[in-house]
Amino acid sequence: MPFKKSSPGSMLPWLGLALIILIADQFTKVLIIGYYRLGDSTYVTDFFNIVRAHNSGAAFSFLAGAAGWQRWFFTAIGVAACVFIVWMLKSHPGQKLFSFAMACILGGAIGNVVDRLLHGYVVDFLDFHVNAWHFPAFNVADSAITIGAISLIMDELLRVRRGK
16 A cells, blocks of 8 residues: 655654654664763863763753662653653644644654663763863753754744734
């Protein structure tokens, strides 16, 4: 059976974007795990390094020092978020900026859930810094979630503006 061309109201393009993000995220993490040991770092520029870091917590290592229960807690939150996002994509596929935001968040969330299930932690490797100050290391999934969150805020601001 040939593929049916997706209509403007189809969620397939958005699921495709989420899949591309997931593949990019997992591919980069496989490279980091394959070529770096925990704590290894490569200088790239005066403000950027590649480093292998493990985050057993959530954003900014929130609850990283907990006794291990946080792995399953954050996995459950990620799975619940993914189910909710797929439902939102199914309900609003024609809203382009909103759907773009949801797809970015979905791809990133699945990427980090896969890490938690496979390793018990999230693999981070992008390290930005100025002098001695370092922003917490992050990954492609975190970047996609951030882009999605910014896009979601922009979508809401535009929606409010159109309503006036």
